[in-house]
């Protein structure tokens with residue numbers, strides 16, 4: 739699949755205006771945010787990983803992730819995905835992990851682009 743995937747219209751009403759993007763643009767024009775700033779209303783992250791793979795918690799391993807950036811339609815209020823990107827997550831082994839050896843590692847930010 740090719741990324742990023744962009745969805746530039748509200749799936750409900752067809753509007754191309756979104757609230758967070760417009761507010762962000764206003765703040766950029768006012769000089770309160772740097773050029774190119776991007777603030778999503780919501781980011782979803784799907785880790786494409788086999789959580790049963792015990793090797794993942796022993797070594798620092800990377801795995802693909804899919805990030806979905808959502809915004810809110812200015813005209814009808816629908817929250818929808820405006821862009822999907824591929825990224826790379828990394829599992830950091832936890833120092834001084836639990837004595838039971840349970841899986842306590844979680845993906846850590848920041849994610850690199852995939």
Ligand SMILES: [Zn+2]
Pocket residue numbers: 748749750751752753811812813814815816
């Ligand atoms: Zn809409």
